[in-house]
């Protein structure tokens with residue numbers, strides 16, 4: 001996709017300046033193929049920049065992420081950087097972590113190409129082919145006749161959510177729900193920070209609703225199948241009736257939990273208990289993170305939940321990496 005197309009998409013959604021962000025090499029490559037000035041780009045962000053050691057590219061001195069975030073605060077909407085295009089494919093996932101200070105300030109952030117998030121050519125399989133050619137979870141969904149909703153709790157910028165839509169959309173007839181604070185993690189317990197090597201801190205893994213909704217459109221997700229519920233779970237889930245989101249009992253076929261911490265995971269599990277259909281898939285991204293602790297993290301919340309609901313059984317399905325786990329949700333009579 002030419003950069004002009006991405007800029008046009010963004011210009012329809014933002015009121016201020018658009019900056020490009022990447023490594024020095026990737027920024028120079030863009031300038032070599034499409035003159036930055038002609039593109040109307042006045043700000044560059046070098047995500048690895050060391051203050052005082054930057055050099056101009058096409059007459060523009062790149063900013064560090066820290067400086068770009070300050071500019072946004074000082075300038076206010078419309079005046080400073082209002083949107084960022086990440087132009088560095090190799091580092092784009094790392095940049096989406098590093099650029100969180102701008103996400104917190106509601107800057108609209110997009111990758112240069114939708115194909116960096118979901119493959120351009122998405123195959124369509126018959127049920128039989130699905131048995132061999134897709135992931136085990138998709139295979140299970142296809143083979144089991146599951147047709148309900150997909151819920152994801154902890155979406156960040158959509159790295160797992162958008163590919164999940166394209167994995168399941170031909171099998172599930174329901175909607176795809178993204179529940180996230182869009183302000184990063186809530187307060188972790190001390191051991192959750194310690195057992196994640198300092199990764200889990202308040203506000204980390206922050207995307208914003210603006211960027212998430214724009215990316216949904218950018219990757220071609222049909223608006224009628226995407227429901228975004230922003231807010232911390234203590235407000236959007238705890239004590240809330242699922243019907244307000246259009247969720248009926250036993251209408252959920254796949255539930256993916258990736259909110260890292262014990263407290264929000266417990267809020268999610270209580271919320272989804274009446275919603276999961278027997279045979280639904282239940283995924284924990286961090287089943288073995290936090291040392292697979294029985295007192296902190298996602299697994300601890302699940303163990304407490306199972307104790308409280310002795311009729312519920314989690315049947316192991318599979319895992320593709322050490323930290324996560326797929327289960328089949330069942331209720332014993």
Ligand SMILES: C[S@@+](CC[C@H](N)C(=O)[O-])C[C@H]1O[C@@H](n2cnc3c(N)ncnc32)[C@H](O)[C@@H]1O
Pocket residue numbers: 153154155156157158159160161179180181182183184185186204205206207231232233234258259260261264
């Ligand atoms: C590790 S990220 C999710 C990553 C994503 N699934 C992916 O694959 O890229 C954790 C997410 O959980 C969300 N989160 C954590 N605590 C939350 C809470 N109490 N309420 C709502 N969202 C929360 C954060 O905002 C963050 O987006």
